[in-house]
Amino acid sequence: MRVSRPARVRATIHVPPDKSVSHRALIFNAVATGRATIERILDSDDVRSTAQCLAALGVPIEWPEGSQVAHVTGQGLHGLFEAEDVLDCGNSGTTMRLLLGLLAGHPILSVLTGDSSLRSRPMGRVIAPLRAMGASLAARRGDTLAPVVVKGGSLRGIAYHSPVASAQVKSAVLLAGLYAEGETAITEPSRSRDHTERLLTAMGAPLAIDGLTVRVRPAERLSAVSVRVPGDISSAAPWLVLGVCHPDAEIVLEGVNVNPTRTGILDILRAMGADLELVEERTSGGEPVADIVVRSSQLRATSVSGELVPRAIDELPLVALAACFAEGTTVVRDASELRVKESDRVKAVVDALGRLGAEIREREDGFEVDGPVRLRGARVHAHGDHRIGMLGAIAGCLAEGETEVLDDAVGVSYRTFWDDLRTATSSEAVSG
Numbered sequence: 001m002r003v004s005r006p007a008r009v010r011a012t013i014h015v016p017p018d019k020s021v022s023h024r025a026l027i028f029n030a031v032a033t034g035r036a037t038i039e040r041i042l043d044s045d046d047v048r049s050t051a052q053c054l055a056a057l058g059v060p061i062e063w064p065e066g067s068q069v070a071h072v073t074g075q076g077l078h079g080l081f082e083a084e085d086v087l088d089c090g091n092s093g094t095t096m097r098l099l100l101g102l103l104a105g106h107p108i109l110s111v112l113t114g115d116s117s118l119r120s121r122p123m124g125r126v127i128a129p130l131r132a133m134g135a136s137l138a139a140r141r142g143d144t145l146a147p148v149v150v151k152g153g154s155l156r157g158i159a160y161h162s163p164v165a166s167a168q169v170k171s172a173v174l175l176a177g178l179y180a181e182g183e184t185a186i187t188e189p190s191r192s193r194d195h196t197e198r199l200l201t202a203m204g205a206p207l208a209i210d211g212l213t214v215r216v217r218p219a220e221r222l223s224a225v226s227v228r229v230p231g232d233i234s235s236a237a238p239w240l241v242l243g244v245c246h247p248d249a250e251i252v253l254e255g256v257n258v259n260p261t262r263t264g265i266l267d268i269l270r271a272m273g274a275d276l277e278l279v280e281e282r283t284s285g286g287e288p289v290a291d292i293v294v295r296s297s298q299l300r301a302t303s304v305s306g307e308l309v310p311r312a313i314d315e316l317p318l319v320a321l322a323a324c325f326a327e328g329t330t331v332v333r334d335a336s337e338l339r340v341k342e343s344d345r346v347k348a349v350v351d352a353l354g355r356l357g358a359e360i361r362e363r364e365d366g367f368e369v370d371g372p373v374r375l376r377g378a379r380v381h382a383h384g385d386h387r388i389g390m391l392g393a394i395a396g397c398l399a400e401g402e403t404e405v406l407d408d409a410v411g412v413s414y415r416t417f418w419d420d421l422r423t424a425t426s427s428e429a430v431s432g
């Protein structure tokens with residue numbers, strides 16, 4: 001795709017449904033009792049991977065191609081069947097790690113694999129606690145990389161201190177905890193997104209939150225819960241950054257999930273001086289929701305570290321782009337988790353923005369960016385990482401000349417991204 005800078009940006013965008021909530025609504029309702037309707041489910045490659053894996057485990061899911069409504073018939077906590085083939089999680093870390101937790105509670109054999117990106121991402125972080133609970137797991141490269149084989153069985157509760165703030169690890173352990181004898185507790189170094197806690201509690205799971213520790217006891221049953229999925233702040237983030245960095249922009253983002261465990265990007269942009277307004281605050285699917293109005297802003301540098309990092313983890317590549325338009329040096333640290341996403345996002349961001357003329361330096365645990373600079377169009381390789389594809393597109397809308405984005409993979413989380421970009425820029429900015 002080719003992108004260039006539009007003269008002005010005016011748009012109202014109904015951002016796509018939340019990917020994290022969509023995965024969870026499918027997975028948890030699959031083992032609930034009753035039938036659930038998931039309205040505004042995200043129709044993207046990652047969520048389709050989850051639905052296909054669950055279908056292969058015997059869960060009836062009605063979700064026609066292109067539809068934003070899915071019906072799931074819960075099979076009860078012990079109702080999954082052994083799949084006849086390998087479960088393909090595609091590009092989705094959430095699918096693989098949450099399903100491993102769920103399957104650890106089932107006495108069936110499952111083999112989980114994914115694309116070349118997913119097969120290079122760390123799975124030891126879920127294998128270790130699930131083994132400590134009594135499940136049998138084995139994986140490639142010394143039990144660290146997919147494909148992963150899991151045979152669940154009689155589990156016992158553990159008190160696990162996770163070395164990383166990861167909602168995927170937390171969710172895997174909590175799901176296994178529903179099947180374990182006694183109490184299972186997981187403590188994180190700082191708080192990761194809490195969609196699992198919210199939805200499992202709504203389904204009647206015996207779950208308690210105590211600071212950075214979440215505890216769960218074995219459940220007798222989960223009640224099916226119908227959900228209307230709110231908009232994904234991670235898919236709103238490209239528009240937030242376009243809005244604040246472009247000199248003539250006003251964008252309204254409708255129905256965005258503003259769960260405080262996800263709003264790090266709003267805190268970071270506000271600290272940089274961004275003109276952001278939250279209006280019409282309400283709730284949807286057990287999550288707080290608002291419309292966000294964003295306008296052209298004068299930005300200053302900021303520093304991002306500690307508890308802010310997991311609250312903005314998927315948006316940090318876009319923070320690097322905003323930093324190119326901010327006065328001073330922006331530093332992002334404590335973010336080495338970026339290196340184990342769909343790509344090494346530290347390297348990918350430094351490479352992509354560096355090609356456009358950014359003053360950006362790699363750190364072991366993040367990056368540093370000097371601003372302001374004038375970006376110049378260039379060729380950007382996303383290497384199949386959707387977040388880098390969207391970063392390249394938005395950077396191209398802010399650079400002089402033409403930017404070409406290769407291998408963007410935006411369909412992993414945002415199939416209508418290019419259409420929305422055309423709308424926001426009156427088709428001026430996009431071709432190809």
Ligand SMILES: O=C(O)C1=C[C@@H](OP(=O)(O)O)[C@@H](O)[C@H](O)C1
Pocket residue numbers: 019020021093094165166167168169171192193313314337
């Ligand atoms: O639980 C989730 O839905 C997710 C958790 C985060 O990953 P980690 O758990 O690896 O931090 C995030 O980066 C990912 O996009 C989605």
Ligand SMILES: C=C(OP(=O)(O)O)C(=O)O
Pocket residue numbers: 046091092093094095314341342387413
């Ligand atoms: C990291 C991401 O997702 P996952 O871990 O589910 O592949 C993402 O969507 O940016």
